[in-house]
Amino acid sequence: MLGPSVPAPGGPHALDSLLVPPPALPHEPGRVREYTLTAIDKEIEVAQGVRFAAWTYNGTVPGPVIRATEDDVLRVTFVNGGSHPHTIHFHGIHPSNMDGVFEIVEPGDSFVYEFPARPYGMHLYHCHATPLKKHIHKGLYGSFIIDPPKPRKPAQELVMVMNGYDTDGDGENNFYTVNGLAFYYAKYPIRVKRSQTVRIYLANLTEFDLVNSLHLHGDFFRYYPTGSTGQFEYTDTVMQCQGQRGIIEIDFASTGLFMFHAHQSEFAELGWMGFFDVTD
Amino acid sequence: MASDSVAVGGSGDARWRLWALLPLLLLVGAVSLFAVAGGSLVGLIGRNAPQPDEFDIRRIEFKQGEIRIRVTNPQRDELTIGTVTVDDAVVPFTLDGPQTLGRLRSSTILIPFDWVEDEPISVGVTSSTGIQTTEAIPAAVETPSASPSSFLGYGIIGFLVGIVPIAVGLLWLPSLRRASPRWLSAFMALTAGLLTFLAVGALSEALQLQAALPSALGGAGLVLLGVAVSYLTLTFLSHRFSSDSRSSGAGLGGLALATLVAIGIGLHNLGEGLAIGSSFALGELALGTFLIVGFMIHNVTEGLGIAAPAAEAERVSKARLAVLTLVAGAPAILGAWIGGFVTSDVLGVVFFAAAAGAAAEVVVEVGRYIVRRTGERLSSPYVLGGFLAGVLVMYATGLFAG
Numbered sequence: 001m002l003g004p005s006v007p008a009p010g011g012p013h014a015l016d017s018l019l020v021p022p023p024a025l026p027h028e029p030g031r032v033r034e035y036t037l038t039a040i041d042k043e044i045e046v047a048q049g050v051r052f053a054a055w056t057y058n059g060t061v062p063g064p065v066i067r068a069t070e071d072d073v074l075r076v077t078f079v080n081g082g083s084h085p086h087t088i089h090f091h092g093i094h095p096s097n098m099d100g101v102f103e104i105v106e107p108g109d110s111f112v113y114e115f116p117a118r119p120y121g122m123h124l125y126h127c128h129a130t131p132l133k134k135h136i137h138k139g140l141y142g143s144f145i146i147d148p149p150k151p152r153k154p155a156q157e158l159v160m161v162m163n164g165y166d167t168d169g170d171g172e173n174n175f176y177t178v179n180g181l182a183f184y185y186a187k188y189p190i191r192v193k194r195s196q197t198v199r200i201y202l203a204n205l206t207e208f209d210l211v212n213s214l215h216l217h218g219d220f221f222r223y224y225p226t227g228s229t230g231q232f233e234y235t236d237t238v239m240q241c242q243g244q245r246g247i248i249e250i251d252f253a254s255t256g257l258f259m260f261h262a263h264q265s266e267f268a269e270l271g272w273m274g275f276f277d278v279t280d
Numbered sequence: 281m282a283s284d285s286v287a288v289g290g291s292g293d294a295r296w297r298l299w300a301l302l303p304l305l306l307l308v309g310a311v312s313l314f315a316v317a318g319g320s321l322v323g324l325i326g327r328n329a330p331q332p333d334e335f336d337i338r339r340i341e342f343k344q345g346e347i348r349i350r351v352t353n354p355q356r357d358e359l360t361i362g363t364v365t366v367d368d369a370v371v372p373f374t375l376d377g378p379q380t381l382g383r384l385r386s387s388t389i390l391i392p393f394d395w396v397e398d399e400p401i402s403v404g405v406t407s408s409t410g411i412q413t414t415e416a417i418p419a420a421v422e423t424p425s426a427s428p429s430s431f432l433g434y435g436i437i438g439f440l441v442g443i444v445p446i447a448v449g450l451l452w453l454p455s456l457r458r459a460s461p462r463w464l465s466a467f468m469a470l471t472a473g474l475l476t477f478l479a480v481g482a483l484s485e486a487l488q489l490q491a492a493l494p495s496a497l498g499g500a501g502l503v504l505l506g507v508a509v510s511y512l513t514l515t516f517l518s519h520r521f522s523s524d525s526r527s528s529g530a531g532l533g534g535l536a537l538a539t540l541v542a543i544g545i546g547l548h549n550l551g552e553g554l555a556i557g558s559s560f561a562l563g564e565l566a567l568g569t570f571l572i573v574g575f576m577i578h579n580v581t582e583g584l585g586i587a588a589p590a591a592e593a594e595r596v597s598k599a600r601l602a603v604l605t606l607v608a609g610a611p612a613i614l615g616a617w618i619g620g621f622v623t624s625d626v627l628g629v630v631f632f633a634a635a636a637g638a639a640a641e642v643v644v645e646v647g648r649y650i651v652r653r654t655g656e657r658l659s660s661p662y663v664l665g666g667f668l669a670g671v672l673v674m675y676a677t678g679l680f681a682g
Contacts, residue, residue, distance in 0.1 A: 167410025
């Protein structure tokens with residue numbers, strides 16, 4: 001399945017803000033980075049013709065990309081506009097009272113999370129209200145990038161959050177996606193240039209299944225687990241459990257259409273599948 | 281004065297007849313009131329439970345490079361087809377009907393698919409609300425099209441499992457004629473035993489099938505309706521037969537009873553033919569020689585069941601025997617055709633329920649007949665032994681068809 005005939009929800013630019021992160025800023029210790037996240041109950045179309053009663057941050061699943069540079073002060077105002085108590089739990093290094101575990105935010109209330117951004121790497125955030133399984137699989141999660149003091153080399157930067165949806169409540173996912181819409185990147189392949197490195201910030205927030213994975217066709221890439229050190233693995237397939245994440249860097253050798261998908265065939269055929277359209 | 285009181289009584293009757301309309305009018309009023317204001321009642325109690333949003337998958341056909349799924353909306357609210365999966369993979373599909381189905385409306389989903397012969401496969405239809413209805417098929421086999429040859433094939437299957445064994449069983453007739461009244465009562469009881477076995481089997485089949493139907497289709501009530509209609513129809517028929525023969529001074533004659541038995545068995549064979557035909561068409565049954573032979577052995581005893589009451593009649597023409605054979609056996613052919621080409625589980629429920637009701641009614645008639653005509657009491661060892669033998673024979677031969 002490739003191109004316009006693919007059954008995928010959303011228009012050609014529906015996922016732009018989730019796929020392309022805001023730009024990295026230079027290292028400037030003490031600078032305040034402000035974000036506002038609002039929990040919203042929203043029904044979204046997750047696969048063609050199938051709607052899911054999601055709990056979202058700012059109306060999308062996954063939530064918006066939060067980005068800071070190491071040593072920035074991150075100030076995230078959380079407004080609970082949903083119908084259940086929620087929190088935001090960030091991965092990273094921060095004080096216990098900013099952990100999103102004890103400060104349960106009731107509907108209509110708000111809370112300000114403030115802490116220095118560290119360590120650099122690819123992180124994530126998600127609701128930590130109980131029952132945890134319900135609050136995560138309903139859609140309350142997103143990616144959280146902390147850039148290193150010494151900027152990474154320029155690249156075409158992309159964010160991919162792997163997830164699943166249990167639309168009929170039987171404890172098993174009916175659909176799998178990257179960035180929230182089944183088969184989206186099969187309908188609209190991601191356009192990249194061969195001349196420039198492609199950097200993917202990849203995270204797994206799939207509930208119910210033990211692992212998820214990404215496999216790239218026709219090429220290899222460097223995979224930096226968590227992206228907080230310079231260590232990498234040279235491969236074409238990576239596996240992540242829920243909460244694991246990392247950074248992928250691809251230098252495409254050829255132009256053309258290259259598929260990428262979960263190497264759990266079932267996930268791929270239930271929506272977690274797409275293409276890169278590599279051009280010169 | 282007398283004529284006055286009659287007139288008063290008459291107008292009183294009319295008044296009370298009119299009065300009989302009052303409850304109906306009140307009901308109409310209450311229903312419309314509820315239809316207008318019912319929403320606020322729901323508001324008082326709490327929220328209405330959501331609809332299950334499950335499809336009724338009526339039929340799955342496998343054609344060269346294609347799977348066809350017939351789905352029906354069994355619930356009150358509209359139901360929209362969202363995505364379709366085969367073996368847990370989303371597949372492209374087209375529809376030959378509407379995508380949003382009103383109550384009891386159907387569409388056929390056409391999926392281009394390279395399915396694997398003889399292997400299990402499952403299909404799923406997900407509603408726009410995310411509820412997935414799945415159906416597993418034990419083995420995918422090409423669904424025969426309604427060609428003359430497949431028509432003939434299903435016809436032959438019905439002929440083999442319906443008509444042949446009954447005709448064979450009827451050959452016991454001359455021997456039964458020479459049996460003593462006691463032994464004849466034993467064979468009549470055997471007929472009752474095997475019919476009871478058929479009734480229980482058909483009822484269990486009907487209940488099993490209805491359990492798999494969406495609840496909105498009325499499951500157990502549908503079974504009761506089928507049982508009641510067929511039971512009462514046969515009661516009516518048997519009274520007709522007996523009053524006919526009573527005018528010639530005889531009560532329900534042996535031949536009339538044989539006809540009733542044949543009708544009961546015929547209804548059962550309709551269900552059996554349907555089950556065999558649809559199982560074969562849907563790849564649930566390996567149609568081997570062994571299975572056909574099993575059903576033949578099983579059904580020979582049905583022929584014996586018709587022969588026993590017929591043995592009581594003074595003379596039975598060959599034409600009459602042929603008619604009895606057709607009444608009891610030919611429905612298997614019809615059933616096989618229906619099952620092979622258009623089956624639905626709803627029809628299965630109705631057929632098996634009707635078979636259960638008919639068989640039960642005939643058991644009652646046979647019991648009456650034994651008491652009235654053979655002079656044996658129902659507690660005689662011949663009758664008891666015969667009944668048990670009937671059940672046992674059906675059980676034992678049923679193992680062949682299992």
